[in-house]
Amino acid sequence: MARILSFLILISFLCLSQGASLAARDFLRGDINEDGSVNIADGVNMLDYMFISGFTYCVDAHDIDDDGQVNVTDAINLFGYLFTGGGAPAAPFTVCGPDPTADNLGCDSYATCNVGDAIPGLDPATFESFVRGRELTAKQFSPEEGLGPFYNAVSCSSCHSTPATGGSAPLYRNFFFAAVGQMGSQSPIWDPPGVPSIVMPSYTYPFGPRPSFPDSSQVGNQPVTIAQRNAPPGFGVGLFEQVSNQEIASRADPSDSDGDGISGRFNTDGQGNMGRFGYKAQANFLEAFLRGAINNQMGITTDPFYGSSGIVSTGFMQVGASFDNPTTDNDSVQDPEISVVDFGDIVIFSQFVAPPPTGEMGSEELLGEQVFSDLGCVKCHVPEIQSNYGPLSAYSDLLLHDMGPDLADGISMGMPQFSPISPNTTGSEFRTQPLWGVSLHGPWLHDGRADSLHDAIILHGGEAESIREAYEALPAADQEAVIRFLEAL
Numbered sequence: 052m053a054r055i056l057s058f059l060i061l062i063s064f065l066c067l068s069q070g071a072s073l074a075a076r077d078f079l080r081g082d083i084n085e086d087g088s089v090n091i092a093d094g095v096n097m098l099d100y101m102f103i104s105g106f107t108y109c110v111d112a113h114d115i116d117d118d119g120q121v122n123v124t125d126a127i128n129l130f131g132y133l134f135t136g137g138g139a140p141a142a143p144f145t146v147c148g149p150d151p152t153a154d155n156l157g158c159d160s161y162a163t164c165n166v167g168d169a170i171p172g173l174d175p176a177t178f179e180s181f182v183r184g185r186e187l188t189a190k191q192f193s194p195e196e197g198l199g200p201f202y203n204a205v206s207c208s209s210c211h212s213t214p215a216t217g218g219s220a221p222l223y224r225n226f227f228f229a230a231v232g233q234m235g236s237q238s239p240i241w242d243p244p245g246v247p248s249i250v251m252p253s254y255t256y257p258f259g260p261r262p263s264f265p266d267s268s269q270v271g272n273q274p275v276t277i278a279q280r281n282a283p284p285g286f287g288v289g290l291f292e293q294v295s296n297q298e299i300a301s302r303a304d305p306s307d308s309d310g311d312g313i314s315g316r317f318n319t320d321g322q323g324n325m326g327r328f329g330y331k332a333q334a335n336f337l338e339a340f341l342r343g344a345i346n347n348q349m350g351i352t353t354d355p356f357y358g359s360s361g362i363v364s365t366g367f368m369q370v371g372a373s374f375d376n377p378t379t380d381n382d383s384v385q386d387p388e389i390s391v392v393d394f395g396d397i398v399i400f401s402q403f404v405a406p407p408p409t410g411e412m413g414s415e416e417l418l419g420e421q422v423f424s425d426l427g428c429v430k431c432h433v434p435e436i437q438s439n440y441g442p443l444s445a446y447s448d449l450l451l452h453d454m455g456p457d458l459a460d461g462i463s464m465g466m467p468q469f470s471p472i473s474p475n476t477t478g479s480e481f482r483t484q485p486l487w488g489v490s491l492h493g494p495w496l497h498d499g500r501a502d503s504l505h506d507a508i509i510l511h512g513g514e515a516e517s518i519r520e521a522y523e524a525l526p527a528a529d530q531e532a533v534i535r536f537l538e539a540l
Contacts, residue, residue, distance in 0.1 A: 075157075076109075077147040077164035081129060081140040083112050085163045085171045089140070094129050101126070106175045108168075109158035111150050117141035119154030147408075162405035166286060166491060167215035170405040170440075177399060184400025187393055188216050192349055197388025199256030199350040200380060201246055207397065210282040210348065217404045219492035220282040222499045226348070227251040229264050230276040234463040234476040241270055245381055249462070250347035251277075256382070278460035281499030283330060284492045287406030288485065289337055291327040291449060293438035299325060302433065302448045305470035313430045313514050315450030316468035318477065326465055327449055330497045332482035333464035338398050342378060345389070345397075352378040352386040356395040406445070407488030410539035419536025422529050427518045431483045446486035446540065453479050455512020458496070479513060490538040504537050505530065 081089040083096040085108075100107045101121065107113065115125040115132075131137025142151060147164035150156070159182055162168035169181045188207035192198040203226050204210055210220045230237035230249040239246040243262060246252060252262050265275055296317075305316035318326035318333055326332035334340040338357050345351045358375040379386045387394070412420070423429065432446040451467055459479035467477055481497055489495070494502055501507035511519040522530065 075149055076161055076168070077149055078109050078112050078143065078158050078161040079147055079163060080112055080117070080142070080144050081115060081132075082163070083107065083109070085161065087163070089129075089133070089144075091133060094126060094133065097121075097126050097129060104175070106178075108160040108171070108178065110156040111154075111158045112161065114150075114154070114156055115140045117150070117152050119152060119156065121156065163408060165215070166407045166488065167217045168405055170290070170403050173403060177403065180396045180399040181403050183393075184396035184398070185216055185404075187397050188400065192351060192388075194256045194382075195384070197351050197380075197382065197384040197386075199254070200259075200382045201243075201252035201255055201262070202350040203250070203253045203348045205349065207345070211285060214491045217285040217401070219284040222281065222494050225279045225281050225499055226253075227264075228276070228278045228280065228460075228462055230278075230462055231265070231270045232273050234276075234461060234474075234478050237276065237463065240265055240275075247378075247380070248343065248347045252350075256350075276461040278462050279498040280330065281494060281497065284488065285401055286404055286488050286491075287443070287445065288328065289402035289404060290406070290438060290440050290443055291445075292337060292402065293440045294327065294436055294443070294449065295439075296325045298437050299327070299449050303450055303468060305468050305473065307472060311427075311430065312517060313452070314470060314472060315431060315448055315452050315483070315514075316470055316473070317449070318451050318465040318467045318482070321466040326482070329464065330481050330484075331462070331464040331477050332449060332451055333477075337401050339374065341398055341401060342394075345394075346378045346380075350380055350382070350388075352380055352388045353394050354387045354391050356391055356398050406443070407491055409444075409487075412536075412539055415532050416536045416539045418529070419532035419534070422525065422533050423536055426521050426525075426533075430518075431515070432486055433483075444487060444540075447483040449482060451477060451480040451482055452515070453513035454481050455479065455514075455516060457512050458510065460497070486537060486540050489540055504534050508533075 081093055083093040086092065097113050100113060110121060113121040113125055115128040128137060129140065132139055142148065160168040162170060169178060173181060188211065191205045198205060208216055210224050211217055213219050213221060228249045229240050229251040231240060232238055237249060239249050240262065242265065243255065243259065246262065255262065264277055267273060267275055299317050303316050304314055307314040318331060320326060320333065320335055324335035326335055328334040328337060328340045342353050345353060354377045355375055377387055431448055431452055433448045434446055435442045435444050436448070453473065456479065461478045463476035463478050465477065467475065467480070490504065495504060495507035496510060501510055508519060508522055522533070
């Protein structure tokens with residue numbers, strides 16, 4: 052070790068004091084690779100940054116002595132702490148926090164401590180795209196840039212900013228579906244013409260009449276189904292692209308063959324591509340889901356980024372174009388209304404935004420975890436699923452489950468796995484909602500009707516009815532422990 056330190060001193064003229072983005076965010080000094088500990092791997096990453104790649108997410112994490120510079124002294128201090136009893140890195144070290152000293156360094160991402168940052172390990176080009184995509188989600192489009200002719204919002208972050216970029220939205224940001232026809236063959240409203248999906252637009256541009264919900268007599272006496280949606284949070288969900296079809300299908304039990312009352316089944320897009328995204332698991336791949344959202348909510352048209360090479364799959368109601376075709380509209384702005392590069396950055400941000408940091412698991416939280424399991428909640432909210440990225444502690448099986456008539460919305464998306472005990476539509480079924488970070492983005496449930504996590508549990512029905520009843524029968528202290536456990540996820 053002495054020889055290593057001597058070598059570092061000899062090359063100290065190569066020290067760096069370069070700046071980075073000055074975005075203020077919490078971090079842990081010394082844990083450069085965000086693996087939860089400070090060890091020799093962090094020292095190796097530090098040397099790579101200083102002398103080879105020049106790339107890192109968070110420059111501040113390298114500044115071991117907090118002198119506002121990253122140089123060989125920081126490497127000496129880190130290795131000294133690890134191997135020769137030297138002093139610990141300056142704060143923030145054991146607890147996440149901001150840099151207490153103003154300097155020209157910065158931190159572009161540190162997902163261990165912050166919501167909405169990147170998963171560790173991205174290469175420089177992907178990370179730069181991620182950062183650009185994160186910034187683009189806040190871009191407010193104008194009609195001159197293609198906003199409209201039908202829209203509900205002017206930016207992605209209008210509906211995905213609680214508690215940070217990529218999250219959900221307050222109840223007032225809910226949007227509506229208006230679906231004409233029977234389940235399984237539902238289509239958009241007829242008037243005004245050209246509405247791209249069953250998402251109901253609140254505004255038109257130029258300023259025409261505000262679209263209204265039709266009654267049956269206005270659409271050939273067909274049924275009109277109206278439902279609400281609260282924006283789904285996106286933290287970590289891009290990693291579901293890394294979950295195999297086999298992993299999802301392994302937990303399906305569409306016939307309830309084990310007789311436990313839980314008959315989860317996978318959904319598809321109708322073309323054989325297994326669903327992962329959306330409240331009904333109707334989309335196989337993020338790009339298609341996002342193309343639908345940006346078109347339906349803002350009227351912004353896109354050309355494919357990955358296209359069919361990304362095995363994009365979705366239902367008609369999410370995007371009205373095949374995988375390799377552009378979306379178009381009839382306003383005066385040339386399509387596509389966002390460049391492929393910019394839209395690709397938004398896709399990459401959504402793919403690689405990390406799951407939220409977990410909270411502390413004290414005695415009450417551990418009790419709640421045990422009660423949660425004993426109740427049978429883990430039959431659907433599976434604590435861990437395997438992926439190419441590694442185990443994902445999402446607390447979801449990514450399957451559809453019947454949630455009962457009170458939560459049923461009458462909206463059917465995709466083509467679900469055949470079941471002899473369930474219809475071939477998804478009007479009362481929803482994908483098991485991931486629970487990581489669940490306390491961060493209320494209100495809860497698909498339409499935001501639950502004001503608290505307790506309310507969300509109480510509103511479970513269908514396959515979850517007996518489990519809900521068991522929860523209701525618990526002592527108040529055990530119910531509170533379950534809530535504390537959920538808040539720590």
